[in-house]
Amino acid sequence: MRKLVIAISMLALAASAAFADPILDRQALMKERGKIVGGISKVVKGEEPFDAAAVLTALQALQANAEKVDVDALFPAGSDTGDTTAAPKIWEDMPGFKAANDKFIADVKAATAAAPADVDTLKAQFDTIASNCGTCHQTYRVKKG
């Protein structure tokens, strides 16, 4: 039993060490977000047929991804340096950054709640969601070499 407790606590320790880097965490979330958005965009562009159930699943995945972005945990003070393309502006204007993040979450939630039944409805919701990407990256991301 004691061995088990130790093993579990070591696992937990290892896990927390693996997820202790907020820069890697937020990058993994953004990568995943891109994949989901890319999948939905194929349907919007007509490259893949519209399947209401599949679209809803994708939107729910996007919502889960969006809700995982806890700004305080993922963008703590000091995580502006290192291998990151997060712009200094995030820490200069934390309320603005949080508002941008909240707007994205709200737009995704609205789309999920509406459960689009046809491709035109999906397109309108997709455009609203996707407009967040550029707006946020315009101010809060800096391209690096």
Add this chain to the structure above:
Amino acid sequence: MPWLKKLVGALVVLGGVGAVAGWVLSAPVRLDSETLAKLGPGDAARGKRIFYAGGCTSCHAKPGSQGDARLQLVGGLALKTPFGTFVPPNISQDAKDGIGAWSVEDLANAMLKGVSPSGEHLYPAFPYASYARMKPGDIADLYAFLKTLPAVAGKAPGNSLTFPFNIRRGIGLWKRLYLGDQPVVSLPEGTPDPVMAGRYLVEGPGHCGECHTPRDFAGGTKKSEWLAGAVAAEGSGVVPNITSGEGGIGNWSEADIANYLETGFTPDFDAVGGAMVDVQKNMAELTAGDRAAIAAYLKVVPPHPNGYPARKKTAN
């Protein structure tokens, strides 16, 4: 000591000749009558395309404005560069604060020669080094379209530049080095039309090279590293390499490039960021044919490795 007198005399003469030569060489040069004759009547509908290809709103719209408000070209977006801070002026139709009183010839001289109506040099932060490659007829069309936009009162604050960049006359010498109407990439006889059209859009109105090409010590674009990417003029970032060289977009198809310009998404669904956000919104206003032409041209641009230094990985 007659030799000293002679030496002083010679130096004075030489200095005088140099000053006169410098003054002559730095003089603003306006368009000749032959070019002005090609302006033509101008068509606002066609001018709308040039307006978006030229990206006027990116610098001249009120900073932070969205939607139709971006057509109020009141200026004011500060561009903080190593030379100092440039502030794009009001180019709305307001006769006093904007360019409402300008003639089409005035606009052509500004865009193709970098000369203001009062005969002063304009700073090349206004990308006339690229616009100089535009057809006069397109300037006339743009003029007609600008006439349809609102007049907005209010002057943007002036530039604040460091010495010697605050001396406008010096720009005349800069122009002798960097201003011309010839294309950057020479294309052989028989090049497909879309590539030719793309070259015009990218090198001329689109002025892509102004940010995507590294600059030399005097602030001119390095044609030997055309579109290879560059350290951003502002802030700490870089502007990407858009040639097919290492670090560039060689693995993007033409469709990928056109899609990026339309939607703002890269092939792996990263999203457009930074100053490119406004540019992409302008590109989305063009026709699919124009975006395809830009893509076709970018695929034939000579490949270069990145025109900016590799990122220093900081330990953390």
